[in-house]
Amino acid sequence: MIQVTKSPSAPAPLLTRGAKHRQQLETLHERDPDACEKSENTILHSRDGIYNSTSVKDRLRADQHDKCCYCESLFIATSYGDVEHFRPKAGYQQLWEGPLHKPGYYWLAYEWSNLLFSCQRCNQEFKGNYFPLANDAARAKTHHDDIAWEQPLLLHPVFDNPEQHLNFVQDAIGQLDDRGQASIRGYGLDRPELLKSRADHLKGLFYARLVGAFKFDSPLEPREQEFLAELNITIAQGKAIAEDAKQKWRQAAFDNAEYAGMVRANFPHLLHH
Numbered sequence: 001m002i003q004v005t006k007s008p009s010a011p012a013p014l015l016t017r018g019a020k021h022r023q024q025l026e027t028l029h030e031r032d033p034d035a036c037e038k039s040e041n042t043i044l045h046s047r048d049g050i051y052n053s054t055s056v057k058d059r060l061r062a063d064q065h066d067k068c069c070y071c072e073s074l075f076i077a078t079s080y081g082d083v084e085h086f087r088p089k090a091g092y093q094q095l096w097e098g099p100l101h102k103p104g105y106y107w108l109a110y111e112w113s114n115l116l117f118s119c120q121r122c123n124q125e126f127k128g129n130y131f132p133l134a135n136d137a138a139r140a141k142t143h144h145d146d147i148a149w150e151q152p153l154l155l156h157p158v159f160d161n162p163e164q165h166l167n168f169v170q171d172a173i174g175q176l177d178d179r180g181q182a183s184i185r186g187y188g189l190d191r192p193e194l195l196k197s198r199a200d201h202l203k204g205l206f207y208a209r210l211v212g213a214f215k216f217d218s219p220l221e222p223r224e225q226e227f228l229a230e231l232n233i234t235i236a237q238g239k240a241i242a243e244d245a246k247q248k249w250r251q252a253a254f255d256n257a258e259y260a261g262m263v264r265a266n267f268p269h270l271l272h273h
C-alpha cells in the first residue's frame with residue numbers, strides 16, 4: 001500500500017443522482033430507525049448504478065494508476081475491479097468474522113472521499129464489511145453522527161500514509177503498529193498468491209538491476225561479447241535491453257509502479273516520481 005492522491009472534485013453522478021438518493025436514504029432512516037438496525041433488513045439499499053458508474057470507476061482507476069488501492073496489484077485486462085466503500089455502506093463488523101451490525105454507513109454510499117477502487121480479492125474475499133475502530137463506542141451509526149470522532153484501525157489509502165504502518169523485509173510484509181496489523185488482516189495483504197506475486201516482482205527487479213549494469217560500449221568486455229553471441233543479438237539490441245532494465249529499476253518506486261510500497265521499504269534511495 002502507498003498513499004494515493006485522489007482528484008479533488010467528485011464525479012458528476014455522485015453529486016446529482018447520488019446526492020438525491022442519499023436524501024431518500026436519510027428520509028427512510030428517519031421514518032423507522034429501529035427497523036434499519038434489524039439484521040436482515042434491506043431498507044437502506046444503495047444503488048450500485050450510481051457509485052459504480054463509468055465516470056466514477058474511470059476517475060478512481062486513473063487516480064490510483066490502475067492499481068488496487070490496497071494490495072497494489074495492477075489491473076490487467078482479465079481482472080475486474082470493484083468500486084469499494086472504505087466505510088461499508090450496508091453493515092459493519094467490528095471483529096474479524098464477528099457479527100454484522102446494521103445499517104452501516106448508508107449516508108456515505110455516494111461520498112467521493114469514501115470511494116476507492118480495489119481488486120476483487122482484497123474487497124470481496126477479505127475486507128467485505130470488516131471495519132474495526134479503536135473506539136467502537138464512538139462509531140457513527142446514523143447520518144446525524146460525526147465520523148470525525150472515529151479512529152479506524154484500517155489504513156485509508158488517501159488519508160493515511162501506509163508506509164508509516166507497514167514494513168517489508170524483501171517480499172515479506174510486517175506491521176509497525178496495530179493499524180498495520182489490522183490492515184494486513186483486513187485487506188489480506190499476506191495471502192499466499194500475493195506473497196508469490198510480490199516475490200516474483202522483487203526477483204524481476206533484481207534481474208533488472210543486474211542487467212542494467214551492462215553498457216555494451218566499445219570495446220566490449222569479454223562477458224558482453226559472450227552474451228551477445230549466445231543470444232545472437234546485435235550490440236544495439238544489447239544496449240536497448242540494458243537501458244530498458246535500467247529504466248525499470250529507476251522507476252520501480254514510482255507511484256504508478258506495481259508494489260511500490262514494498263520497493264520503497266527495501267530501497268529507500270529510489271526516487272518516488
Ligand SMILES: [Zn+2]
Nearest residue numbers: 068071119122
Ligand atoms: Zn487488491
